[in-house]
Amino acid sequence: MKKNFKWFKSSIIFIMRVLFKCTFGLYTLLKFRTKLVKNETKGLKGSYLILSNHTNNYDPIFYQAYIPRFIHFVIMDAVFRNAILRKLLNWFGYIKKRKAVSDATTIKNMIKIAREGGVIGLFPEGNRNWDGQTMPFSNAAARLVKMLGIPLVIGNIKGGYLTRPRWGDAMRRGKIEIALTLELTSEQIKKMSVDEIYKKLEQGLYQDDFAWQQEHPIRYKSARMAQDLELFIATCPCCKNIFTMHSKGNDFSCTSCGAGVKIDNYYNLIKDSKIPFETIRQWGDWQEKNIYEVVKNCGDEPALSHNEATLYKSETEKNYIAIADGTLVLYKDSLRFLCDNGEVKSFDMKELKGVCVQFRRGLAFYSNFTDYRVLFKSGKVSAYLWAHAMNLMADSAQEALALD
Secondary structure, X not given: OHHHHHHHHHHHHHHHHHHHHHHHHHHHHHHOOEEEEEEOOOOOOOOEEEEEOOOOOOHHHHHHHHOOOOEEEEEEHHHHHOHHHHHHHHHHOOEEEOOOOOOHHHHHHHHHHHHOOOEEEEOOOOOOOOOOEOOOOOOHHHHHHHHXXXXXXXXXXXXXXHHOOOOOOOOOEOOEEEEEEEEEOHHHHHHOOHXXXXXXXXXXXXXXXXXXXXXOOOOOEOOOOOOOHHHOOOEOOOOOOEOOEEEEOOEEEEOOOOOEEEEOXXXXXXXXXXXXXXXXXXXHHHHHHHHHHHHHOOXXXXXXXXXXXXXXXXXXXXXXXXXXXXXXEEOOOEEEEEEOOOOEEEEEOOOOEEEEEEOOOEEEEEEOOEEEEEEEOOOOOOHHHHHHHHHHHHHHHHHHHHHO
């Protein structure tokens, strides 16, 4: 009976995969103007692991459209919260992973698939990057490569960020190049240390889309090049106000002092004399330094605060439920939600885990065995900046705890 069911399931997945490649998969590759410049998965049999940089929501679709075998991708747990979608993803064999939190169950599932000869797909960064540059990642990926011992394929995507940046609301049609390199065989992995594997991953996964664009200027077609950039860049360099940046079409400016830029179809900043930056990357780097100083010097005052927010919670893979409206405030020792009914919900910075951005606008964190998410009603507040400031605060709280 089990053997018949396994055959039936494999047949259904095969049919679905063929239909996908001929329809939505092909449509996606053509729509995004993707080009496979290298594919060393051809001829690979048995289990292997694909690790890739993460630039775009469609990254898994690109790989599945090009690779004939089914890929068991590791997917963030937020996608599994819908009951129907969860059953479908589990049935197909996708692997759930809690964002920014280690998960033993995820490892067990990957080991099981590897033993069964399956292909596993993973994005070590854990998040799509915000500035076009591969984000730092821990050596957990290298330890996983060593533990599984199966061939390692490194995928590298160029232009995915520029085509659809994480902060952007629409596609900017240009060009994407994808390379799949057989980086390490099982025999090579056995002879290497975790540190040696990690260096290989750093080299193979690194991509800087803005540097690539400077070398190979490509026109990215859109009339909304700046739209929603405030989800990433939330601080004005002229008046230093936070959450005052506003985008519309190709225009990006401060609602407080009026300083602003236009973004052309090559991602160049057409700026007025007040803006000191030439690129989005420079602006983002300055913002990180600025928020570090804000967090460091806030004392007993709030480092960040924003009203018209809604707090949600979720337990054991259930959907998020709204529990309060109010104001989110970040202090040195705690994150506080000041409810409109007068109640204060406080979260100790030393206890917060998994602080990250869900999708583009949701601020997510984990505390006391419960998942929380904050959404801002305007939809234009930078959850990215909130997450970055909270992680800086949490690091500072952990350092203080270590010194006690």
